[in-house]
Amino acid sequence: MKKPIISFRNVVKSYDDDVPVLKKVSFDIEEGKFYTLLGPSGCGKTTILRMIAGFSEPTAGDIYFEGKRINNVPANKRQVNTVFQDYALFPHMNVFENIAFGLKIKKTPKEEIAVKVKEALRLVQLAGYEKRGISEMSGGQRQRVAIARAIVNEPKILLLDEPLSALDHKLRLNMQYELRELQQRLGITFIFVTHDQEEALAMSDEIFVLNNGNIVQSGTPVDIYDEPINHYVADFIGESNIVDGIMIKDNLVKFAGKEFKCVDEGMRPNEPVEVVIRPEDLDLTSIEAGKLKVKVETQLFRGVHYEIVCHDEMENEWIVHSTKKAQVGREIGLDFDPEDIHVMRFNESEAEFDARLESYDD
Amino acid sequence: MQKSKFSWANIYLVCVFIFLYLPIFYLIFYSFNAGETMNSFTGFSLHHFSELFSDTHLVIILLNTFLLAFLSALIATFIGIFGALFIYYLKRRSHRNTLLSLNNILIVSPDVTIGASFLILFITLGTLFSGFSLGFWTVLLAHISFSVPIVVLMILPKLQEMNDSMITAGYDLGANERQILKNIILPYLSPGIIAGYFMAFTYSLDDFAVTFFVTGNGFTTLSVEIYSRARRGVSLEINALSTLVFLFALVLVVGYYYISKDNQGRSKKKKRGVLR
Incomplete structure (x- = not known):
């Protein structure tokens, strides 16, 4: 340095x-x-x-x-x-x-x-x-x-x-x-x-x-x-979907009633966490192909993309930015990759956060 | 509706002109009279003016009056600038308001009160110090002190509309306090300072009451002299003098108008310079 x-x-x-x-x-x-x-x-x-x-x-x-x-x-x-x-x-x-x-x-x-x-x-x-x-x-x-x-x-x-x-x-x-x-x-x-x-x-x-x-x-x-450190940063920088979840074990997180593969490590087993997925990382798909089943509530044309607000069965809100159009009131599927999931611990200091990221980057 | 309102305004204007300007023009008109009284106009002549200029006593008084106005306005402006800055930079709002009120009381209080109090002060000083007597210096001191509040009042609004981050920017660019005062604050205040100077100048020029109290035997100003002559019966020489003073006031007003306009339009002229 x-x-x-x-x-x-x-x-x-x-x-x-x-x-x-x-x-x-x-x-x-x-x-x-x-x-x-x-x-x-x-x-x-x-x-x-x-x-x-x-x-x-x-x-x-x-x-x-x-x-x-x-x-x-x-x-x-x-x-x-x-x-x-x-x-x-x-x-x-x-x-x-x-x-x-x-x-x-x-x-x-x-x-x-x-x-x-x-x-x-x-x-x-x-x-x-x-x-x-x-x-x-x-x-x-x-x-x-x-x-x-x-x-x-x-x-x-x-x-x-x-x-x-x-x-x-x-x-x-x-x-x-x-x-x-x-x-x-x-x-x-x-x-x-x-x-x-x-x-x-x-x-x-x-x-x-x-x-x-x-x-x-x-x-x-x-x-x-x-990789925002906490809810505040995730919310302040860009738009985010933030839902509560549980870290079952390394690389496996549970939210919205289901378990998903992810790439985050270093938490205690079954630690309560917050999960962030950016709106542009969510893809619209059919119910069968999607990882989440959601109902479209509103849709807004933003020029570059549509801003689609959906709710899943657990009443979590999901904002999707998509160039594809959805139909209000219809049920659809949402797809995302394990890398799109970012898991945040509660009350983690910046030093701890950096150390944890480094430990599994290697 | 609007039309009738308009005519009311016109009537008001006409009244103002009749009551304020007609006596002045009447006086000016007779200064060109060939005769010796204002009873009848017997023909055009400038002999009252020539009489005026050969009256060395009066000419000296005239020069004294202008010297007094020039000096008192200059010193009052200098003190007033720092007075305004001091009031503006007082930290406590209550202190600031108190000082400002004291300043304003001096402006509205009757001249007679101010004159009498100065007379008492100067007489007391005279009994304490044998060399101290009424004359030019006492009049000058009195004029300075009643002009300072006016200057303060002309400068303060400009100071209040000043953007304080301008001062911060001055420090940021490496200036010290003295350089900020000289290069930023004073040039910025200059329209207010010029206005303050002119106000102080005219106040000094036409003050009668205060001067009447504090002037001694040897020294007199124009207003006091005209007053004492008028009591002996107005000679048309006074009319001639009044005409000249009125013309001078006119020049002053027009001059001030152009100076203030020049200050505002300075940037515009410079722009034209670039385009040319």
């Missing part, structure tokens, strides 16, 4: 005597990767970002930047820049002045500023907009100015605080591609905060899923999507 650029060690943040916003959070961030802090509002993700930027100090614990403790280093002395949620551009300056602000503060020579601002504008595809006023730019353009204003300072880390939330859907998708591309071109660390799981999955090298001031799970988008 490379040397981490930012490390949090048992960081706690609380305001007054209230319940802490962050509860003993520890993690490492490596150089040159795209990280996402993902969670609902109030989970502490923005608090982490503000502490990295230097806008607030941890109540307890340590923050390290390239191995040096930076708890008390003020924001204006850190090699970190932020793209704010509301952009926070200076309305009384034009685009050039906005972007040049950080360089001017550092007493960069004028000619150098001009070159760097031009390059930054080119990177965010706003070449030639130097003289524009902020008030005459669209939301998407302001977004780009905010990004240019941050990256022109060549920070070691770029922090992005839900920067895409104010944009419309199409623009947001475009910006996801552009941000990802920009990160790879610049090669600096991006830490992106969002509550939108689609954004997180599309852009990140590594995702931290947060809930109630704790990091619940961290990993690559594929890991987190395919």
Whole structure:
């Protein structure tokens, strides 16, 4: 593993005597990767970002930047820049002045500023907009100015605080591609905060899923999507069918009144568990060929696929994403493979979870 | 329905013009009178104006008045900026509201009260320090202190609509507190600061009551001088002076209009520059 650029060690943040916003959070961030802090509002993700930027100090614990403790280093002395949620551009300056602000503060020579601002504008595809006023730019353009204003300072880390939330859907998708591309071109660390799981999955090298001031799970988008650690993560990332089950023994799980082969191991025999099957892994088939017999309740056309909601005989709800059409009120069969089943234990810590996965990956 | 409403508004406007502007225009009209009284217009002449400019005493008073307005507005604006910032950055809401109320009380309280209290203060100071007497400096101090609340009131709304994350962004980009004040907050507040300066300037220019109390023997301002001359019977020289002051006020208003418009439309002009 490379040397981490930012490390949090048992960081706690609380305001007054209230319940802490962050509860003993520890993690490492490596150089040159795209990280996402993902969670609902109030989970502490923005608090982490503000502490990295230097806008607030941890109540307890340590923050390290390239191995040096930076708890008390003020924001204006850190090699970190932020793209704010509301952009926070200076309305009384034009685009050039906005972007040049950080360089001017550092007493960069004028000619150098001009070159760097031009390059930054080119990177965010706003070449030639130097003289524009902020008030005459669209939301998407302001977004780009905010990004240019941050990256022109060549920070070691770029922090992005839900920067895409104010944009419309199409623009947001475009910006996801552009941000990802920009990160790879610049090669600096991006830490992106969002509550939108689609954004997180599309852009990140590594995702931290947060809930109630704790990091619940961290990993690559594929890991987190395919192997969520618990009900919360499975439910928050993508759509899921989560039903209660019993782990009979290794590679055999019982749910919906039947036993199924699966690929999960390492639980106690007959341990109560939760079973996740993603809607797109369920296939519609005839009753005879299906592993589950269900009744179709509703069907919704979603464009790419139909979203079909069914109930089995045990009254479990199953959501199916299928390009095939079903008929409401009819009984049909559902088919899936052993690999499509993901079994989650109750109250398993991330360390235990990772250890168990590794034990049977070999 | 709408039409009748419209005509009511017109009647109101006409009344305002008649009652407010007619006396002024009447006064201005007679400043061009060849005769010596306002009883009858005997012919067009500028001799009251030439008389005015040869009256060095009056011209000096005029210059003093403008110097006073210029200085008091300048100092009051400077103090008012920091007053507004101080009130805005007070942590406790109750403290903030108390200070703001105290500020507003000074604006609505009668000039006579303020003038009298200043007189008492200055006389007390005069008995304590032998060198202290009424004159230019006491008038200047009084004008500064009644202008500060006005400046604060002109700047605060702009400060309140300021986006605080702009300040955070300033720190993020490496600026220290002084640089943030100089490069972000003050330029952002400049429309409010300019408005505050102009208000303070005009308040100082036309103040009579406070000045009347605190001016000594040697120093006087235009409003006090006109008042004392008017008591001896209005000479048309005063009409000529009033005409000039009115024209100056007009220039001031138009000037302020263009400055504020320029501030708003600055970005637009720059855009045109790019397209050209």
